[in-house]
Amino acid sequence: MWRSAAKYLLNNRIYRNGMQKLLTGQNALCYPLQEVPFQGCRQHTPAALKINMLISAVQQVEAFDKQRCITVHWEDGSHSLYPYVWLRDNCQCPQCFLPSAKARKLPIKDLDVNISAEKVILTDSKISVIWPDQHISEFDPNWLKTRCFAQSTREQKQKDLFLTDRQNWGSELQIPSASFEEVLNNDEVAYQWLCALRKIGFVRLKHAPTEKGQVAKLGKRIGYLRLTFYGLTWQVEDKIDANNVAYTSGDLSLHTDYPALHHPPGVQFLHCMKQAEVGGESEMVDGFHVANLLRQLNPEAFRILTSVLVDFTDTGVDYCNFSLQSKHRIIDLDHNGRVVQINFNNATRDSVFDMPVEQVHPYLSALKDFVDLMYKPENMVTFKMEAGDILTFDNWRILHGRRSYSSTNGYTRHLEGAYANWDETMSRLRCLEQALYGNK
Numbered sequence: 001m002w003r004s005a006a007k008y009l010l011n012n013r014i015y016r017n018g019m020q021k022l023l024t025g026q027n028a029l030c031y032p033l034q035e036v037p038f039q040g041c042r043q044h045t046p047a048a049l050k051i052n053m054l055i056s057a058v059q060q061v062e063a064f065d066k067q068r069c070i071t072v073h074w075e076d077g078s079h080s081l082y083p084y085v086w087l088r089d090n091c092q093c094p095q096c097f098l099p100s101a102k103a104r105k106l107p108i109k110d111l112d113v114n115i116s117a118e119k120v121i122l123t124d125s126k127i128s129v130i131w132p133d134q135h136i137s138e139f140d141p142n143w144l145k146t147r148c149f150a151q152s153t154r155e156q157k158q159k160d161l162f163l164t165d166r167q168n169w170g171s172e173l174q175i176p177s178a179s180f181e182e183v184l185n186n187d188e189v190a191y192q193w194l195c196a197l198r199k200i201g202f203v204r205l206k207h208a209p210t211e212k213g214q215v216a217k218l219g220k221r222i223g224y225l226r227l228t229f230y231g232l233t234w235q236v237e238d239k240i241d242a243n244n245v246a247y248t249s250g251d252l253s254l255h256t257d258y259p260a261l262h263h264p265p266g267v268q269f270l271h272c273m274k275q276a277e278v279g280g281e282s283e284m285v286d287g288f289h290v291a292n293l294l295r296q297l298n299p300e301a302f303r304i305l306t307s308v309l310v311d312f313t314d315t316g317v318d319y320c321n322f323s324l325q326s327k328h329r330i331i332d333l334d335h336n337g338r339v340v341q342i343n344f345n346n347a348t349r350d351s352v353f354d355m356p357v358e359q360v361h362p363y364l365s366a367l368k369d370f371v372d373l374m375y376k377p378e379n380m381v382t383f384k385m386e387a388g389d390i391l392t393f394d395n396w397r398i399l400h401g402r403r404s405y406s407s408t409n410g411y412t413r414h415l416e417g418a419y420a421n422w423d424e425t426m427s428r429l430r431c432l433e434q435a436l437y438g439n440k
């Protein structure tokens with residue numbers, strides 16, 4: 001009985017916000033709310049403030065008890081649906097939410113998933129929901145609008161959060177570059193560096209001091225480096241009894257680093273302190289671009305590389321002794337079928353091959369087609385690092401290689417490398433964006 005009465009009330013209550021006229025510029029006066037369930041008119045605030053506050057101005061709010069949701073009609077003609085249970089789950093009051101931690105306090109065990117709203121009240125600055133137990137949840141329209149469940153809003157929000165827009169490239173790429181010192185000392189340059197690192201996948205920093213410790217400074221700029229079995233930073237040079245093929249003077253074929261880890265490092269830094277006089281050129285390939293080419297040119301190879309798990313292994317002693325085993329698809333897709341990660345290092349691809357024998361040949365053929373595409377001149381950028389260069393690149397996307405070089409006595413090619421995670425790198429990018437430009 002109570003529920004049907006409440007339903008009647010809610011379904012027939014449409015809350016209008018008279019402020020719309022102020023925004024359309026027809027009238028500079030503030031209009032009182034045309035219909036206010038209770039509370040009456042608020043004190044007027046300056047028009048400039050109002051306009052600022054009403055970026056996402058609400059025209060009206062409808063409550064649908066049967067569907068257990070509210071519909072917010074915006075001034076721009078669009079509308080958004082918000083389930084009651086989501087509104088209750090995301091109550092921003094101090095009892096349900098800890099502002100100092102920006103974190104939810106309300107536990108799921110206390111959430112009534114079938115909750116109904118008793119009253120919904122629209123004022124010019126907020127939407128309030130009164131629940132059956134008289135708990136009140138208040139929502140800022142702008143806050144609600146950015147959390148609209150419409151597909152386009154969700155897609156835009158995800159793009160903003162994760163910067164998923166990538167710029168594919170081949171040999172035509174003009175390598176983005178920035179001053180190492182400016183990246184360390186200028187927030188705007190650091191922000192641009194990280195945006196390009198995300199979008200293009202590859203930035204060359206110039207004029208770093210030619211001594212060890214510079215990649216550690218980049219780690220500090222972001223937050224911290226990623227420790228692995230090769231240490232916090234590692235030295236790439238021709239070593240006797242090398243524990244990694246990178247630590248030789250031979251050709252190093254295109255690869256991503258560390259697929260022997262189930263969560264390979266997302267970002268890599270390579271600082272050139274000494275370059276070989278002969279050889280040692282760097283090769284870089286946009287793995288997302290080449291994977292998408294493979295999808296068009298050889299769909300069966302693409303299907304195999306995006307579905308079959310391959311074993312990787314890395315065993316040895318460095319930071320301490322280690323014996324890693326992992327399984328990866330060479331090309332990882334997200335739930336939308338977008339290429340999101342390449343895991344390929346031929347040196348650490350295990351001879352243990354966990355597949356039916358008849359699939360071995362098709363598998364290796366598919367892999368070879370993928371690698372052949374990488375090596376096509378139009379897909380590769382080749383250049384020689386200079387002492388003082390630091391290559392910073394997306395290790396989930398870019399395949400990198402090195403041509404062989406000759407070591408001459410007393411003059412050895414020497415690079416220092418380090419890893420960071422994408423989580424920490426994106427965190428720094430968002431913090432810089434917030435500090436420089438505020439909330440978007």
Ligand SMILES: [Zn+2]
Binds near residue numbers: 137
């Ligand atoms: Zn609350």
